[in-house]
Structure formats: structure tokens, C-alpha cells
Amino acid sequence: MTTTTRIERHHYDVVVIGAGGAGLRAAIEARLAGKKTAIISKSLFGKAHTVMAEGGAAAAMGNVNSRDNWQVHFRDTMRGGKFLNNFRMAELHAKESPQRIWELETYGALFDRTKDGKISQRNFGGHEYPRLAHVGDRTGLELIRTLQQKIVSLQQEDQREFGSYDARIRVFSETTITELLLDGDRVAGAFGYYRESGEFILFEAPAVVLATGGVGRSYKVTSNSWEYTGDGHALALRAGATLINMEFLQFHPTGMVWPPSVKGILVTESVRGDGGVLKNSEGKRFMFDYVPDVFRKQYAETEEEADRWYTDPDNNRRPPELLPRDEVARAINSEVKAGRGSPAGGVFLDIASRRSADEIRRRLPSMYHQFKELADVDITAEPMEVGPTCHYVMGGVEVDPDSGAAFGHVRGLFAAGEVSGGMHGSNRLGGNSLSDLLVFGKRAGGHAASYADGLTARPKVAVHEVEAAVETALAPLQRDTGENPYTLQQDLQAVMGDLVGIIRREGELADALVRLAELRERVAKVSAAGGRRYNPGWHLALDLRNMLVVSECTAKAALERQESRGGHTREDYPAMEPKWRQVNLVCALDGDTVQLTRKPLPKMRPELIGLFDRAELAKYLTDEELADFDALVADAGEADNR
Amino acid sequence: MSGKRQFRIWRGDESGGDLQDYMVEVNEGEVVLDVIHRLQATDAPDLACRWNCKAGKCGSCSMEINGKPRLGCMTRMSTFGDDETVTVTPLRTFPVIRDLVTDVSFNYEKARETPAFAPPADVAPGDYRMQQVDVERSQEFRKCIECFLCQTVCHVIRDHEENKQAFSGPRYFIRAAELDMHPLDARTDRKEYAQAEQGLGFCNITKCCTEVCPEHIKITDNGIIPMKERVVDRRYDPLVWLGSKIFRRGETPQTSVTTARQGSATPGSARGGLHSHAGGSHDSRAEAQAQSGVNWHREVPHPTAPAVDDRGKLPLTELTFDRAAAPSPFGDDVTFPLPPEHLNFAHPEQDNKH
Incomplete structure (x- = not known):
């Protein structure tokens, strides 16, 4: 079989796996560096999950409030991530995102404007100032279309220069990578198949950028599309790289729970930023009961003060509906558990009674239109039924903050966007992911290009590795005794949704690991009916092993971390524990079992930690760390006096 | 409304196929895509x-x-009768x-x-x-989600494979319109490009594209018509016409008609006949119809290969043209002044002038 299988071969300098915001930005950078670049897209070009991002892209441009700057953005990001973030990534992100946004305008993006013609910025949960560049509520679409069109314009340049659009940058749409190929510890290429024809394709390339997004398809209620099967996470593991923070998953607090046609679809936080409030079945605006001490100072205590904030943010504290996502998700979960939920098991998000129909339609056009069309729900007339939905994974490939190069024992592998870990710590602020894609996409693409430049000899793909990859890929089609991949996916989703969901317990996590081990046996024997041409059953069968290994990482790390922080809530350890803040949980693959190790967090540089109040740091740091901080402040004070 | 429902789904590939019947469970509040997913997970x-x-x-x-071209995720099952069979077929134009x-690669090209x-x-x-x-x-226009429903519904290419080379379709007309209206775009020839290279002239504004657009973009009213109007403005502008008579060709501020890809223009012998702008069809019935004034629902003129010479170029210069003197930029079949009823476009200020 293997000897007769036709394999299309391509040679590139940089192969970017994933065609969302991070992948496209990385590819643009690699191509601008003169590298021959391939973009692998699991869907059609321009359909990536980035289009779903509604709120905006956070960048401290200071267009709406001139007091905003990168230091404030950095502080908000660290605070949101509960200080578990890789500080260097948060710093680079805060410093570079304005340039990345402005750059998009030179590619043709049209953001909403302020009165003086600059890019408008809107309020968002966890951001101190209005900071999110946006286009109505379809910012992700604008971002992906802009990058897509920039790639087209680069292809037009190449067409003029070389007579071929594909001369230096080519998009392989509807193509899935199943395996990375190594030469020793160096990346030598990537192997996959065209979804359309089922034909195999081999890319020989010394540098690979992973930009495959997240893992949400392992959950029952998710806003993620079918593509989110953790491919990049699993490819990295199998290539010898490591994953960090896999226990941290963000459950978006307000996904629609009813009707079923829109179940899992997110209701953007800007509904709350623009005046929407959360109510339980008794009609009570319950968020005031759920403001944690850490945030007490910044949030209003009465409905009157909260309502004044929308028009006078300088003299009032913000409404508690704008608390970080994990707090809102937890509050909704508590209300539902206490029996005060909506009929479909969520709570009510009400903007209809608070803003005029005209204003809602103007400020939230696609939201209005989406629910009207999809579910015949008129958000200007009735409240929405919302609840927590699996939305984003903070964890991912452990990377060097500056270059995006993967840690572990592999060279030539880079990661950017949701598939990389560290930037968002234990919880991501809304709006930070779109700018994350741009900042680290550019960095990963650029560093992949210079890595390829620095090689004296190109790594070689070994024939037997390709043969093994072909065999693995064809196996589900050749078996007819195994289970249906859809059944296996549903079972996996049930395990993850029920046992490794938003609120976690030791017993359930241990149970989940047992069940995942059983699933592993069943997935190894999965069979897919039909042939190789555009066969979604076969595609799912191949994705399952990725979903499974990533789910194991999440369950193992969630069991290990005995505290609650950001996107990881343990009912048996409800408090945040400063000792755990010093620890990253690192997953690696040994054979095919997941190994978990603890690794200390890098220490924040003095000038960065100096940006915080001692009172705030006291909530996160251990006593020894606080003593260090005091010594630092004392030193600085003496230096000033001298 | 839960219960089994009758679905007919086209199964097959490029070598052929047919509609297959399925009975599927449908629950309240579901859309067509939910039902297709259930089919994938079961039958x-x-x-x-x-x-x-x-x-x-x-x-x-x-x-x-x-x-009807639709998005599966946006078509609620409640919009069909309980005993209505739902027939699902692939996009016909591709x-x-x-x-x-x-295969939607046409659009990406x-x-x-x-x-x-x-x-x-x-x-x-x-x-x-x-x-x-x-x-x-x-x-x-940037709201466009590139679902290509406007492209599949457009009758210029829906059953006319032969028009695909010269016609970009509504999606790319609004792309041109978007750039035309972009406050800082440095190019100024978007409309002319749409007319000359994208085949804007093929569009006779039946508005089918607007009707199927899931984003409710007013493709024709806000994109295509304003471009057509302003291209027409310039083409029928007496000053442009005068300029073309006074200046030598090449010096005129012209909006010339060229073939989209010089190298790949369909080779064919020069046909002579009329050098026409009324759809370039050489089909006298369609021509007559095109001349008979505003008729949004008329049949599209049957397209034919351009009247190129043996070098694959249109005979556009005086030296090589097959008759004396320069060809009229408006087509030899058009005489001036045009009778108003022959204009296919209503200029906004037209009524004030007359």
C-alpha cells in the first residue's frame, strides 16, 4: 500500500500551519523576509475561527482616553491572568500591539473612528480604559479579511515580478497536517492530506510555525468550530515540544443556551459594556453579590453608581457585569446551581429594557441580526438566555517569548496565537487575543524566517517516517470493525464537559483520566466508512487522537493544580494560592503517555514589577516575594535620595 | 414540531450523482445544518x-x-411546513x-x-x-463573509460557464466599490477597472445577489449601481467625447476597454461586424433588446468570444483597424445624441435637466 501511494511533494522555507490571524500574520512576515512560504488552512482561505471574534483588538493607542499607555495595558493583562502570565510576553504584547493595529490600516482595514478621525476604542471587561479597536461587532472578520487581502496583494507583487501568484507565498486550503517530520531534533517537514481529494502532501521545510488555534471541540458546549481539535498542541507534543498551562480553559460567561440553533454562540461582552445586565430568574441583578475582594476597589457597589459609569466613567466605578470573564462565568454557575437559573439552565442577559431598540441595533448590529435570523430572538425586545461556554484555551506550546520558538527538544518549530501558551496566564482578557495574534504572529514568522536563514544544511525527511505517517492516516479507512468516530467524539465531549468542565473536583478529574485511558484504546481502533474524497468521518477519525492527547494534558494538569485561579476552578481548593503562582505545569510526551512536570515561572524584571501597588501584589505574591519587592522599593528610594 | 422529517440530499461527485431520501429526527429550534450534522453522526x-x-x-x-442559495446554519427548520420535504443540493454555479x-476556486482566482x-x-x-x-x-461591503451565495445566484455565470472568464461577479464588484469608496485608497480607477476587467457591464441589475445576501448588503443599490452610473457618466460625458476627437489616442484621458489578460485572450479570427458595447454579443435579437431601453428582467445577451484579430488582440488602433478612422469609443452602432429611452441608467439629475 505505502509504496504505491502517491504523495505530492513541496519545498518551502517556512510552512505556517493555520490560516487564522496568527498564521496569516506569520506568513506575511516570513514572505516579507524573502522566504518561500506556505500557508496550510484546514478550511477555505478566510474562514478561520478568527472571524468569530466580535469585541475588538486591545491596543493602548490612547485614542479615546489619552491616559492609556502600554504600562497600563501590561498591568491589566497581568491582573487578568492572575500574575501567571509570562511577563515578557505580556510586556511585548502591550508595547507592540498599537503598531500592529496601525499596520492593518496600511493593509486596508477600516476600523470605526473617533470624532477626530482616529481609530475608535471601546470599553471591555478587565481593561482600565477604552482600548479595543473595533469594527461594529465583527472585528475578527475585518482582521482576517484584511490579512487575507494583504496576502493577495503580496501575491500580486510576485505575479508582476515572477509571473506567478504562488511564487513566494501559497495558500493550501482545505489541507490538514497530521504529522511533523524530524531530522534528529530539527524540523524537516510536515505531512498531511488534501481534504478534497484525500491525496497526501508532503512539505519539506526547515521551519514550521504552528498557528492552529485551540481545543474547544473536546467540549460539549463550545463556541469553537470543528477545526478546533488541538492539532497544533498535539503536533508539538509529538515533535518533542512541551505544553504549559493546559489546565486553564476559558469558559465564556455568556454563550447562548437557548434555542438550540444558537447554542454555544457567544454574546459579546460589549453587550455588557454597552449597558446589558445579568439577571436571575427572580429578576435580580446578581453580579453585585459576586465581586471578589481583589476587585472590590474598581467596581461599583450600587446599581445607581454602576449606571452612572456608562456616561461618566471618570467619576464612577464600573458595573460588576464587566468583571473578568472567569468571575462572571463562576457567578452564573453559582446562580444556576442555586436554582435561580433560566428554563434552559442559564441566566438572563437583558439589554432590551435598558437601551432603545434603535441604539441596540446601531451599537450591536451583527448581534441583533444574528439572533433575529438564527433563532428569531429579538434582543431589542426580550432578554437573552446565556450561560458558560467553552471558548478559549490559555495553555499551549511553551515558547520563547521573543521569538515564539518552541521549548523542549525540537528546533525549527515556532508557535503563535491560541496554540501558544504563557501570554494570557490563567485567564485571557477579552480583546487581548486579536492583538496577541498580530504581535506574536509577526514575531514567530520573522524568527522562523531568520532561523531558516541561519541553517547551513537543510534537514532531510526520512522515508520511513513518511511511510509511517501514510499508514497512520489510512488506518481508520482500512478497519471496519472499530467504532464510529462521531460516537467517540461525543463520548470524549461528555467526559471533558462533565468531569473537566468549568468547576472541577479531585474525584471527577481522577475519574476523567481513567475514562480518557479507555477512550484512548477505542480511538486507536476507530474506523471510518467511505473513501478518501472529502470524507468528514475519516477527517474526524484522524483528529480524534489529537483531541484525546490534549484532553489528557488538561485533565492531568487540572488534577495537579490544587488551587483556583483564572480559568481553573477547583471546588475542593477554592482559593488562589501564592505558592502555586510560582509554578507552571509543563506537559511533555514520553512514548505516548503524557508526563507532567513543575517548572518555576520566570521572575519579573524590577521596572515591571515596580508598576504595581504593593497592596495589589500582596494578593498574588508569597511573603518571600513581597520581601524582595520591599527591598527593591527601598533600593530605588535610596537611589532617588542619593 | 419534533419528529422525523423528510430530507432529499444530493449525493455524488463530479462524475454524477442523485438526490437521496433520508428520514431524520428534527428538534425544535434547529437549523438545516443541525440536521445535516445529525445525518453525519447517524445514517x-x-x-x-x-x-x-x-x-x-x-x-x-x-x-x-x-x-434557493442559503446558509445551512441560517435556515431555521421552523420556516418549512411540518410535512414539507427539504431538498438540499450543492451550489449550482461551481x-x-x-x-x-x-470547488469555489473561481472566487479566489x-x-x-x-x-x-x-x-x-x-x-x-x-x-x-x-x-x-x-x-x-x-x-x-466589508461585512461580506464570502459565502459566495451572490456568485452562485448570479445568472450571468449560473448556467453560463463561458462567461466566467470575463465576469468577476457581485462579490468582486463590491470589493471594487469598497476600494473606490475607501477614503484613503490611492488608486482612482476602481470603477473603470470594474467596467473594463471585471465585466461590470454584464450585470443588468436583477438584484438576485442582494436578495440572497445573508449579511443584507445592498450589493446592487449601494455597490453596483453607483459604479455603473459613474462609469457611464464618464463614458457619455461630452467633454470626454470631444477630448477623444481632439487628442491623439494615447494622450487622451481615456477609460479604455482592454482584454482582461492579454496573453490568455481567446484566440479567434477577426469577425468584423459591429464594434459594439451593448454586451458585445453580436446577437441581433439581444442587441435589439439591449437598445430598447430599461428592462431589468431582460435576458442577458448571449456572450460570444471577443472579435480579436489573429494576434489575439482587439483591433483598437487606427492602423490595424478594419475600417477608416478611429473607432468610436462608444461603439460603431451608437449614434449621438442618444435617445433618452435608450439609456439603461437614470442619472440622478436627469429629471432636473429635462
Whole structure:
């Protein structure tokens, strides 16, 4: 079989796996560096999950409030991530995102404007100032279309220069990578198949950028599309790289729970930023009961003060509906558990009674239109039924903050966007992911290009590795005794949704690991009916092993971390524990079992930690760390006096 | 309304196929895509269908439902009668790959041919200043999710494979319109490009594209018609006409008609006959119809290969043209002044003038 299988071969300098915001930005950078670049897209070009991002892209441009700057953005990001973030990534992100946004305008993006013609910025949960560049509520679409069109314009340049659009940058749409190929510890290429024809394709390339997004398809209620099967996470593991923070998953607090046609679809936080409030079945605006001490100072205590904030943010504290996502998700979960939920098991998000129909339609056009069309729900007339939905994974490939190069024992592998870990710590602020894609996409693409430049000899793909990859890929089609991949996916989703969901317990996590081990046996024997041409059953069968290994990482790390922080809530350890803040949980693959190790967090540089109040740091740091901080402040004070 | 419902789904590939019947469980509040997913998980695991966001935002699950181009995720089951059979077929305008999946590469090729945004030379990143009211016109077109429903419904290419080379389709007309209306785009020839290279002239504004657009973009009213009007303005502008008589060719501020790709123009012998702008069809019946004034629902003139000479070029210069003197930029079949009833476009100020 293997000897007769036709394999299309391509040679590139940089192969970017994933065609969302991070992948496209990385590819643009690699191509601008003169590298021959391939973009692998699991869907059609321009359909990536980035289009779903509604709120905006956070960048401290200071267009709406001139007091905003990168230091404030950095502080908000660290605070949101509960200080578990890789500080260097948060710093680079805060410093570079304005340039990345402005750059998009030179590619043709049209953001909403302020009165003086600059890019408008809107309020968002966890951001101190209005900071999110946006286009109505379809910012992700604008971002992906802009990058897509920039790639087209680069292809037009190449067409003029070389007579071929594909001369230096080519998009392989509807193509899935199943395996990375190594030469020793160096990346030598990537192997996959065209979804359309089922034909195999081999890319020989010394540098690979992973930009495959997240893992949400392992959950029952998710806003993620079918593509989110953790491919990049699993490819990295199998290539010898490591994953960090896999226990941290963000459950978006307000996904629609009813009707079923829109179940899992997110209701953007800007509904709350623009005046929407959360109510339980008794009609009570319950968020005031759920403001944690850490945030007490910044949030209003009465409905009157909260309502004044929308028009006078300088003299009032913000409404508690704008608390970080994990707090809102937890509050909704508590209300539902206490029996005060909506009929479909969520709570009510009400903007209809608070803003005029005209204003809602103007400020939230696609939201209005989406629910009207999809579910015949008129958000200007009735409240929405919302609840927590699996939305984003903070964890991912452990990377060097500056270059995006993967840690572990592999060279030539880079990661950017949701598939990389560290930037968002234990919880991501809304709006930070779109700018994350741009900042680290550019960095990963650029560093992949210079890595390829620095090689004296190109790594070689070994024939037997390709043969093994072909065999693995064809196996589900050749078996007819195994289970249906859809059944296996549903079972996996049930395990993850029920046992490794938003609120976690030791017993359930241990149970989940047992069940995942059983699933592993069943997935190894999965069979897919039909042939190789555009066969979604076969595609799912191949994705399952990725979903499974990533789910194991999440369950193992969630069991290990005995505290609650950001996107990881343990009912048996409800408090945040400063000792755990010093620890990253690192997953690696040994054979095919997941190994978990603890690794200390890098220490924040003095000038960065100096940006915080001692009172705030006291909530996160251990006593020894606080003593260090005091010594630092004392030193600085003496230096000033001298 | 829960219960079994009758579905007919086209199964097959490029070599052929047919409609297959399925009885599927349908629950309250579901959309057509939910039902297709249930079929994949039960009776038809290898049923091919594109989808991504299931929220009407990515434009992947385009299909034809009871003959109408729709997004599967945006078509509620409650819009059908309880005993109504739902027939789902792939997009008709594009070649089938398998089942409901079609080869939409035509669209990506047209996207590649459309000149990209040209940034203003003297404005640094971060210094772009635009007013909201000015960006809104282009923003409407940037709402496009590229579902290609407007492309599949457009009758110029729906059953006319032969028109695909010369016609980019509504999606790319609004791309041209978007760039035309972009406050800082440095190129000024978007409309002329649309007319000359994208085949804007083929469009006779039946508005089918607007009707199927899931984003409710006013493709014709806000995109195509304003471009057509202004291209026509310039073409029928007496000053342009006078200029073309006074200046030598090449010096005129012209909006010339050229073939889209010089090298790949269909080779063919020069046909002589009329050098026409009324659809370039050489079909006297269609020509007559085109001349008979405003008729939005008339049949599209049957397209034919351009009257190129043996070098594959249109005989556009005086030296090589097959008759004396320069050809009229308006076509030899047009005499001036045009009778108003022959104009296919109503100029907004027309009524004031007469």
C-alpha cells in the first residue's frame, strides 16, 4: 500500500500551519523576509475561527482616553491572568500591539473612528480604559479579511515580478497536517492530506510555525468550530515540544443556551459594556453579590453608581457585569446551581429594557441580526438566555517569548496565537487575543524566517517516517470493525464537559483520566466508512487522537493544580494560592503517555514589577516575594535620595 | 414540531450523482445544518458538507435549499411546513467535488485578480485619519463573509460557464466599490477597472445577489449601481467625447476597454461586424433588446468570444483597424445624441435637466 501511494511533494522555507490571524500574520512576515512560504488552512482561505471574534483588538493607542499607555495595558493583562502570565510576553504584547493595529490600516482595514478621525476604542471587561479597536461587532472578520487581502496583494507583487501568484507565498486550503517530520531534533517537514481529494502532501521545510488555534471541540458546549481539535498542541507534543498551562480553559460567561440553533454562540461582552445586565430568574441583578475582594476597589457597589459609569466613567466605578470573564462565568454557575437559573439552565442577559431598540441595533448590529435570523430572538425586545461556554484555551506550546520558538527538544518549530501558551496566564482578557495574534504572529514568522536563514544544511525527511505517517492516516479507512468516530467524539465531549468542565473536583478529574485511558484504546481502533474524497468521518477519525492527547494534558494538569485561579476552578481548593503562582505545569510526551512536570515561572524584571501597588501584589505574591519587592522599593528610594 | 422529517440530499461527485431520501429526527429550534450534522453522526457518516462557525459569520455552509442559495446554519427548520420535504443540493454555479461541497476556486482566482488596496504614499501608519461617515460606506461591503451565495445566484455565470472568464461577479464588484469608496485608497480607477476587467457591464441589475445576501448588503443599490452610473457618466460625458476627437489616442484621458489578460485572450479570427458595447454579443435579437431601453428582467445577451484579430488582440488602433478612422469609443452602432429611452441608467439629475 505505502509504496504505491502517491504523495505530492513541496519545498518551502517556512510552512505556517493555520490560516487564522496568527498564521496569516506569520506568513506575511516570513514572505516579507524573502522566504518561500506556505500557508496550510484546514478550511477555505478566510474562514478561520478568527472571524468569530466580535469585541475588538486591545491596543493602548490612547485614542479615546489619552491616559492609556502600554504600562497600563501590561498591568491589566497581568491582573487578568492572575500574575501567571509570562511577563515578557505580556510586556511585548502591550508595547507592540498599537503598531500592529496601525499596520492593518496600511493593509486596508477600516476600523470605526473617533470624532477626530482616529481609530475608535471601546470599553471591555478587565481593561482600565477604552482600548479595543473595533469594527461594529465583527472585528475578527475585518482582521482576517484584511490579512487575507494583504496576502493577495503580496501575491500580486510576485505575479508582476515572477509571473506567478504562488511564487513566494501559497495558500493550501482545505489541507490538514497530521504529522511533523524530524531530522534528529530539527524540523524537516510536515505531512498531511488534501481534504478534497484525500491525496497526501508532503512539505519539506526547515521551519514550521504552528498557528492552529485551540481545543474547544473536546467540549460539549463550545463556541469553537470543528477545526478546533488541538492539532497544533498535539503536533508539538509529538515533535518533542512541551505544553504549559493546559489546565486553564476559558469558559465564556455568556454563550447562548437557548434555542438550540444558537447554542454555544457567544454574546459579546460589549453587550455588557454597552449597558446589558445579568439577571436571575427572580429578576435580580446578581453580579453585585459576586465581586471578589481583589476587585472590590474598581467596581461599583450600587446599581445607581454602576449606571452612572456608562456616561461618566471618570467619576464612577464600573458595573460588576464587566468583571473578568472567569468571575462572571463562576457567578452564573453559582446562580444556576442555586436554582435561580433560566428554563434552559442559564441566566438572563437583558439589554432590551435598558437601551432603545434603535441604539441596540446601531451599537450591536451583527448581534441583533444574528439572533433575529438564527433563532428569531429579538434582543431589542426580550432578554437573552446565556450561560458558560467553552471558548478559549490559555495553555499551549511553551515558547520563547521573543521569538515564539518552541521549548523542549525540537528546533525549527515556532508557535503563535491560541496554540501558544504563557501570554494570557490563567485567564485571557477579552480583546487581548486579536492583538496577541498580530504581535506574536509577526514575531514567530520573522524568527522562523531568520532561523531558516541561519541553517547551513537543510534537514532531510526520512522515508520511513513518511511511510509511517501514510499508514497512520489510512488506518481508520482500512478497519471496519472499530467504532464510529462521531460516537467517540461525543463520548470524549461528555467526559471533558462533565468531569473537566468549568468547576472541577479531585474525584471527577481522577475519574476523567481513567475514562480518557479507555477512550484512548477505542480511538486507536476507530474506523471510518467511505473513501478518501472529502470524507468528514475519516477527517474526524484522524483528529480524534489529537483531541484525546490534549484532553489528557488538561485533565492531568487540572488534577495537579490544587488551587483556583483564572480559568481553573477547583471546588475542593477554592482559593488562589501564592505558592502555586510560582509554578507552571509543563506537559511533555514520553512514548505516548503524557508526563507532567513543575517548572518555576520566570521572575519579573524590577521596572515591571515596580508598576504595581504593593497592596495589589500582596494578593498574588508569597511573603518571600513581597520581601524582595520591599527591598527593591527601598533600593530605588535610596537611589532617588542619593 | 419534533419528529422525523423528510430530507432529499444530493449525493455524488463530479462524475454524477442523485438526490437521496433520508428520514431524520428534527428538534425544535434547529437549523438545516443541525440536521445535516445529525445525518453525519447517524445514517451518512461520509456526507460531505462544509461548515465552520455555525453562526452565520464565516460563510462556509453555503448550499441550495429547496432551490434557493442559503446558509445551512441560517435556515431555521421552523420556516418549512411540518410535512414539507427539504431538498438540499450543492451550489449550482461551481463544479461539485463531493455531495454538498463544490470547488469555489473561481472566487479566489477573481479575488487575486482584483487590485489590492493601495496605501497612500505620504501617510505613515498611525496617522490615518478618516471620518466615521466616510468609512461607513466601505464598511458595509466589508461585512461580506464570502459565502459566495451572490456568485452562485448570479445568472450571468449560473448556467453560463463561458462567461466566467470575463465576469468577476457581485462579490468582486463590491470589493471594487469598497476600494473606490475607501477614503484613503490611492488608486482612482476602481470603477473603470470594474467596467473594463471585471465585466461590470454584464450585470443588468436583477438584484438576485442582494436578495440572497445573508449579511443584507445592498450589493446592487449601494455597490453596483453607483459604479455603473459613474462609469457611464464618464463614458457619455461630452467633454470626454470631444477630448477623444481632439487628442491623439494615447494622450487622451481615456477609460479604455482592454482584454482582461492579454496573453490568455481567446484566440479567434477577426469577425468584423459591429464594434459594439451593448454586451458585445453580436446577437441581433439581444442587441435589439439591449437598445430598447430599461428592462431589468431582460435576458442577458448571449456572450460570444471577443472579435480579436489573429494576434489575439482587439483591433483598437487606427492602423490595424478594419475600417477608416478611429473607432468610436462608444461603439460603431451608437449614434449621438442618444435617445433618452435608450439609456439603461437614470442619472440622478436627469429629471432636473429635462
